[in-house]
Amino acid sequence: MSLTLPETELHNPQSARPPLDPHLKALENEAIHIFREVAGEFEKPVMLYSVGKDSAVLLHLARKAFYPGRVPFPLLHVNTGWKFAEMIAFRDEIVKRYDLDLIEHINPRGAAENVTPFTHGSALYTDIMKTEALRQALDAGGFDAAFGGARRDEEASRAKERIYSFRTPDHRWDPRNQRPELWNVYNGMIRKGESVRAFPLSNWTEVDIWRYIQAEEIPIVPLYFAAERPVVERDGMMILAEDPRLELQPGEAKRQERIRFRTLGCFPLTGAIRSSATTLTDIIAELETATVSERQGRAIDRDQSGSMEKKKREGYF
């Protein structure tokens, strides 16, 4: 199949949109620059694709960076088997629509040892099904660079991470010994076995992500929009009660709530928020007045103080 586009199609029909404001344009330009630099410099890049809103933006930017060519690397989805069903359906639709190469990896230990968020606790579960699984997938693919959608505004330890974040052959991050990063000149020199995690969205904030999704009409998982959904209250979080594997504990009861999710991960570990935001405009308006951060709904960040840094040192994204 020829990948060449006819001359007339170089003019993308989507261009009816008004131009981006200078703020988002600057962030977009920076991200595209990073994508191209990594693709130009590394042998075998891969893009971590978690199906969430940041991944949606990341993917959109990758498509822009390499247009009119295809995205020149595969997407890697580290699945746990406990993602929201709607995420998986959405993922498969996107992969088809944009003609992408997707690698899905689930840690075989999950099935073999029956590792679940209910039986192993969120910390151990995350370590095995996400951190260890990611290492397995990166090793198996022999990838020397992996794009991720992490933003520096998300969490304190991320604020100091470089755009090119160097990893040892066993995927460790040494926050005290990072390479200095000046201007937009990135050092991509590594030895065999070493790798770099590259973060094109480093300088984006949560509001930027949403405003960009709106401006560029980027498709996202419907769970981000408010709707009546069945929930159950557990550990101070409202979790979605749709999956038959979720067993109600004594004292717990399903109820319908008008909710949405600010971040998406594994459904048993992701808290919903009460919301009536059914459009992107609503979501942005809600964010402008939000008094809590997005990661507040994530159980894994709260396991212990400094927990994200610890996970990152061990190879978590």
Place this chain on the structure above:
Amino acid sequence: MTVSASTGSHSTGTQATGNPANLQSGPRTTAETKVSSGNVTAFTGSEARAPRDSRPLRLITCGSVDDGKSTLIGRLLWDTKAVKEDQAATLARDSSGKQNDLGLPDFALLLDGLQAEREQGITIDVAYRYFATENRSFIVADTPGHEQYTRNMATGASTADLAILLVDARVGLLEQTRRHATIATLMGIRQFVLAVNKIDLTGYDRARFDAISHDFRELALSLGVRQVTAIPVSALKGENVVYDGSASMPWYDGPTLVEVLELATVRSGQTTGFRLPVQRVSRPGESFRGYQGTVAGGSVKPGDSVVILPSGMVANVTKIVTFDLVRNAAVAGDAITLVLDRQVDVSRGDMIVAIDSQPQTGVAFDAQIVALQPDGIQPNKRYWLKSGSRRQRVSVEPVSQLDLKSGKWGPSDALSMNAIGKVHLAFDEQAMFDAYEQNRTTGAFILIDPDTNNTVAGGMITGKRSSLGGIHTEETRVLLSLPADLADRILASDLVAGRRDELEVRRISAARAQDLLDSLDG
């Protein structure tokens, strides 16, 4: 737009975990809110915040813990609502008993993200903070004020448009203020804000503020920086940071810190012609060939004639392709794909430039560098140099070093960590640069140690170095050996003064000159 300071009126947000399910629970109320347009309910309708009409401003804060730097940044984040309640709750939990008398949490904990730092109570690296007002968003490079400050400051300053220099009103300018201002200037920053902090502890002494501002203006002028704003500030009380402090300082009628930041210019500063460092060649099929990169200077439009460096081949631009549309022009900062009218050999690391305004090309350049690693910069060691998308071998010969204490340059043949030095760069193959003064992208580079792969220096090109004897250039050069007094008279002439930068002058003994000339003949 007068808003009085709202000291201590924030809740610390510890109740946030009580009702985690409701995003809009317990809105943080302040007596007078300015940042969120004064009315929180204004956003609950369908009207989202207006699009930002400018690029994010990048800034660096310089000062030490003693000057209240963490408090100032914390205050900026807090008063612009960049800190959310759950983060504040974590903060309150971690800083139990460490709250100050205004009931604010320990901001340093918020900023010092890494566990190692919290344990040792020191900031060890560069961190980036984000906050926004109605009008603009900001990226703050937060760097430590003490250990390894040169290395970290240079890193933070490399991308900054503006520097906030922080001093304690009771103490005034310190030696470190000069150091910070010098490094910021060297890295190309031309806008300074002097925050005279802890002004409350001087009893809001106007004379004190005026004296410090005066001293600082002199210092800035000596470095060639004219854009200076001095502001009396109490970061702790939140006066003149985001909210104005006129209640305490009726004598000050200037802007708040945030107002200055909102109006600051983002560095355009790229005074060169069109520059496109090629990152990638895109060949999705036989009929399409495009050169992908980010415009690093000037602008381009279809029909423009360009030169590909280093090959020197000439072509015309036929199309500027982006995902959204085929554009009729692109300017500095735009990530584009350029299509040319003929088959030319272009690869990653090449630069496509305006035919009538080209960078300097050659194999020898002069530069200033900042040494970033414990091993320093070894004389004549061969490093990798990366500039834009181009990487090539270079040998580095240090010639002098800046004494940050006095601001004077002295001879030096090796540079240790944190040293700032002037160096000669000698390349194996053609290199192309603009002077950093003219272009902060095509004049900037990093040095990579081939043994460790680590980034060991950041550098700024000052100019092309004309090689003695015409070894590396086609121009004819003449070596003269003259008595010193005659040389001085010739050098003082108008003819020479006009072309001074083309001359290489060395003062050596008569015997050494004879040896050199003999060796040439041999």
